[in-house]
Amino acid sequence: MYRKILAGHDLHSGGEDAVALGQEIARATGGQLVVAGVFPVGALPHGFEATWKEEEENVVREIQSAADDAGAKAEAFPGSSPASGLHALAEETEADLVIIGSPRHSKLHQTLAGDVGLGLLHGAPCAVAIAPRGYAEQAHDELSTIVVGFDGSSESRLALEDAVELAGLSGATLKLVAVAQEPAIIYGKGSSMRGYQELKVAVEEQMRQQLDEALASLPASVTAEASVVAGDPVEKLAEAAAGGALLILGSRGYGPLRSVLLGSVSRALMRTSRCAVLVHPRGVTNEPRTGRKVKAATVA
DSSP states (O other), X not given: OOSEXXXXXXXXXXXXXXXXXXXXXXXXXXXXXXXXXXXXXSOOOTTOHHHHHHHHHHHHHHHHHHHHHHTOEEEEEEESSHHHHXXXXXXXXXXXXXXXXXXXXXXXXXXXXXXXXXXXXXXESSEEEEEOTTGGGSOOSSOOEEEEEOOSSHHHHHXXXXXXXXXHHHOOEEEEEEEEOOOOOOOSTTOOHHHHHHHHHHHHHHHHHHHHHHHHTSOTTSOEEEEEEESOHHHHHHHHTTTXXXXXXXXXXXXXXXXXXXXXXXXXXXXXXXXXXXXXXXTOOSSOOOOOOOOOBOOO
């Protein structure tokens, strides 16, 4: 579960959205919320050192102010980019979740993975969530609905485990959604619509069986509902999670363990969803992480 939560703050409204989502999850889990900011570091032409030192001090000051307002810890960290700095800080602090906001050019109430989000979502060492633009302006005292995209894969089952625990702690309703994609139509000798319809029914029945088994395994303390819908996974999951829910997805089904890698569905949802989206890393275990040690700026 999310014991340490990093809310990346860009000193703009997107940072406030990330902090607001972080507060909700921290309240539910009892986890520690850390408001994190990244200041630039690297080789500089002679004479520019004072400029970067001033920028570091500004980040430290602003991050401390945002953390004080949120009742959280502050952490300013060096990085060649915001994504690399947050990635390194997540490893350094053994964070369980990193949250960022959507960029300023995104539409109101839309989730959009900008450059920082996409950078984090390629190999992040922990779960990554993106809050939609304007999230902080909405009244959120607690999580009300958690939606899980479930396809029977091991990655979606891991995401479901976290969603079940979070729903139990927060009292949120858990919605399991399995999307049965229509089989590709194959044209050629011997193909028939009858065979296509039989295959379509078989796919839906398999998804329904997997979903029923998953639902039956949930603890009685969690209020849950499940549905199998046919169509495009991106469209159907976005519809199911509309209205302020938290959408939790599994990572792509291949790649390094303990890393977040976007698949086609999660990538598209990061561009079209109107709710907060959380992508669970692949193959999480209880083994301690080891990350490179980089000295952070001291925040008084």
